[in-house]
Amino acid sequence: MRALLAGLLLGSSLFAAPAAADPGFRLCTGYDTGNYFKAGHLLKRTSTSVPVEVVASQGSLDNLAKMIAGQCDGAFVQADAMLVFSSRNAQALSGIERAGVLYAEDAHLLCNRTSGIGRVTDLTKVNTVAVGPDGTGARTTWDAFVLADKKRYGPVQTDPRSGVRALSAVSDGSQVQCLLYVGAPGASFMKDDASALGDRVVLAGTDDWDMGGVAKDSRGKAVYGYGEIPAGTYPRIQPGGVVFGTKPVKTITVEALFVTSTAWISGNEGAYDKVLRAFTAAGPAIKALAKPGN
Structure with missing residues (x-):
């Protein structure tokens, strides 16, 4: 009986559902020669559990448009881009959360x-x-x-x-x-x-x-x-x-702000905490991009 029970337990463990993997995080940045793009890769390097996809773009307004369209989950944008974007689409920013400041x-x-x-x-x-x-x-x-x-x-x-x-x-x-x-x-x-x-x-x-x-x-x-x-x-x-x-x-x-889609956050709160921790860890290296001589 003990052998049968052990066999059943072993069998059930072999067929147990694997733990769900953290979702990917698509990060809109800027031109691939600029500091936003470099900062994105610094965040990607520190985000060891949530895979970060660094997406090149045409700039801050393009990033916000892509987030509203569901093409990106987060972005680096200028603070005044939020002002200009909301003047064109007053309701759009309700789906975007400020997550931090780069520099x-x-x-x-x-x-x-x-x-x-x-x-x-x-x-x-x-x-x-x-x-x-x-x-x-x-x-x-x-x-x-x-x-x-x-x-x-x-x-x-x-x-x-x-x-x-x-x-x-x-x-x-x-x-x-x-x-x-x-x-x-x-x-x-x-x-x-x-x-x-x-x-x-x-x-x-x-x-x-x-x-x-x-x-x-x-x-x-x-x-x-x-x-x-x-x-x-x-x-x-x-x-x-x-x-x-x-x-x-x-x-x-x-x-320069880090902003995130509230829709992505709602579906991935645990993963979002990990992204924020990674952003904090990458903070000193990101700020160093904005120092003269770098």
């Missing part, structure tokens, strides 16, 4: 040296600013500027060029006088591409102090903060000091 990014305004533009508030209707195509970080920030102060920024002309192409146009200065670039301090675009054209391009301030009081998220909190690019960070493109060296440049800052 703060600077809004860089690069202008032709002969344009006379030293600050974003100097822009007028006769100026053209390259802000990139719809959905990219710079275009999203520009759209948020217009939403917050349509009278000031609405008349300024925009151009969809971005990257090195936009930089070349600013260097020429005839069609495009400035370009907007949103990214972490020390990004290769600033320290390599822009700095190489320092004889024709200069960094202007983006610190419109009215923006902090006007641009607010759904919680009523300011979307933008204020920062400063220290003197000597980009020696060739920062304005010159009174006697020697360069001057610091004041900037608008915007947080």
